[in-house]
Amino acid sequence: DDSEQLVRLVGEAGMPNANEDVMDVSVTSPMGEALMKAKVGDTVKWRRPAGETEVEIAAISYPNK
Numbered sequence: 001d002d003s004e005q006l007v008r009l010v011g012e013a014g015m016p017n018a019n020e021d022v023m024d025v026s027v028t029s030p031m032g033e034a035l036m037k038a039k040v041g042d043t044v045k046w047r048r049p050a051g052e053t054e055v056e057i058a059a060i061s062y063p064n065k
Contacts, residue, residue, distance in 0.1 A: 004058060009035060 006022045009032055025032045031053070034046040038057045045054045 007031075007035065 008022050008024050009027050010024045011027060025035065027033070027036055030046040030048065034044045035057075038044045038060075040057050040060055042057045043054055044057060045052055047053075
C-alpha cells in the first residue's frame with residue numbers, strides 16, 4: 001500500500017524509543033541490514049517468517065551532530 005513508516009536504525013545497545021511515530025530497527029536485524037545499504041528511491045527487500053517484505057525508500061535523514 002502507499003502508507004509511510006518512519007524508521008530509526010539503532011545499534012544493539014540503542015535506547016528504546018518512546019515516540020510511537022518512529023519504529024526502532026536494529027542494524028543487525030534482516031530489515032536493518034537491508035536498510036543500511038539503501039538510497040532514496042531504492043526498493044529494499046528482506047525475508048521474514050511471514051514471507052518477503054518490500055519497501056521503497058522515500059527519504060533519508062540524519063540526526064544533527
